[in-house]
Amino acid sequence: MFDVEKIRKDFPILNREVNGKPLVYFDNAATSQTPIAVIESIVDYYSNYNANIHRGVHTLSQEATNAFEKARQKIQKHFNAKESYEIILTSGTTHGINLVASGFSSILEKGDEIIVSALEHHSNIVPWQMLCEKTGALLKVIPMTPKGELDITAYDELLSSNTKLVFVNHVSNALGTINPIKEIIDKAHQYGAAVLIDGAQATPHIKPDVQELDCEFYTCSAHKICGPTGVGMIYGKEEWLNKLPPYQGGGEMISEVTFEKTTYADLPHKFEAGTPNIAGVIAFGVALDYMNQIGFDQIESYEQELLKYATKKLLEIDDIVIYGTSENKAAVISFNFEGIHPYDIGSIIDKLGIAVRTGHHCAQPIMDYYKIPGTIRASFAFYNTKKEIDHFIEALLRAKAMLS
Numbered sequence: 001m002f003d004v005e006k007i008r009k010d011f012p013i014l015n016r017e018v019n020g021k022p023l024v025y026f027d028n029a030a031t032s033q034t035p036i037a038v039i040e041s042i043v044d045y046y047s048n049y050n051a052n053i054h055r056g057v058h059t060l061s062q063e064a065t066n067a068f069e070k071a072r073q074k075i076q077k078h079f080n081a082k083e084s085y086e087i088i089l090t091s092g093t094t095h096g097i098n099l100v101a102s103g104f105s106s107i108l109e110k111g112d113e114i115i116v117s118a119l120e121h122h123s124n125i126v127p128w129q130m131l132c133e134k135t136g137a138l139l140k141v142i143p144m145t146p147k148g149e150l151d152i153t154a155y156d157e158l159l160s161s162n163t164k165l166v167f168v169n170h171v172s173n174a175l176g177t178i179n180p181i182k183e184i185i186d187k188a189h190q191y192g193a194a195v196l197i198d199g200a201q202a203t204p205h206i207k208p209d210v211q212e213l214d215c216e217f218y219t220c221s222a223h224k225i226c227g228p229t230g231v232g233m234i235y236g237k238e239e240w241l242n243k244l245p246p247y248q249g250g251g252e253m254i255s256e257v258t259f260e261k262t263t264y265a266d267l268p269h270k271f272e273a274g275t276p277n278i279a280g281v282i283a284f285g286v287a288l289d290y291m292n293q294i295g296f297d298q299i300e301s302y303e304q305e306l307l308k309y310a311t312k313k314l315l316e317i318d319d320i321v322i323y324g325t326s327e328n329k330a331a332v333i334s335f336n337f338e339g340i341h342p343y344d345i346g347s348i349i350d351k352l353g354i355a356v357r358t359g360h361h362c363a364q365p366i367m368d369y370y371k372i373p374g375t376i377r378a379s380f381a382f383y384n385t386k387k388e389i390d391h392f393i394e395a396l397l398r399a400k401a402m403l404s
């Protein structure tokens, strides 16, 4: 049975106070909180078997290597990748996206096209713009609809035999929309295009199956799935990982001999230059274990309950506008009160212990679409409660009264 009070005991930070009030943490889309099992795995690593991996014959190095590779296998299993070497361990989603973008610079030619969606994290639009500048490829954008969904009819029209790569997020961080990625992937494949899915915002809520999705690449960050910051993964189909050149290590700067004989030889090491965040990767595996123990079905249905409850309560407040009204949404709500700047609300409710995000959420094109400077974004996790939502609503009413 799903017992939220029991789950909350696993998260030490949820006990703290902020400005003399109990913390209500609704900024999970920016980063999730960390359960004690994950924290302990990091302490255990540094206390008992800290050593560099894949290098030494000594016991500590072997223990660290085994734990690191075991974590890779947990990640493989979680995402249902065919092979463990199709899981490349990275510093996070941004790293994964740049790895693919950089690799495609040796594949794309002038006149080729890349399709991205209007719902992207804007720091993730930049790598594609850089890639297009370098290669002469064209960047096309799948437009969005007023409900905050992707316009699939427009996508159909953008696709052609020139399309080489499609990049879409699984769930929009700014609005919470769950995109129909299976449909997007299948359509891209009809034109022979590869698809990279940004799963940073989906993986806290959904357990993706990369073989069933049949995407070429899928990337995410551990810190949004109860793991530590600075760690993530990118899944790539074996044939595509073989096709792409190594990302780090300076390419030309490395002599052929070193390049061939050492770390870059085989997958996944070809893409894992330098000493990785060993403790972080091990903790990533523990975070997935933790969430799988609770169960993603349970997590998803509980979070949907929170989403429904909060949406209903918010809509009872006057002058509220909710952005992103798709029926397929993860537990994220972006909204504003007419005539009040989101930042002002955010600062007042922080005084009441409530953590939400205000601003453009790194998704400026979405804000431009709605002609707003930003929103207040409340994003929920499975350790949040309806009681917290009630506090949040009371705080919003107080803030609104002060500012109107």
Ligand SMILES: *Cc1c(COP(=O)(O)O)cnc(C)c1O
Pocket (backbone or CB within 6 Å): 029, 030, 091, 092, 093, 094, 095, 121, 124, 169, 171, 172, 173, 198, 200, 201, 221, 223
């Ligand atoms: C958070 C996020 C990213 C960036 O993740 P990092 O861990 O900062 O690399 C990319 N895309 C989406 C949709 C996100 O929510």
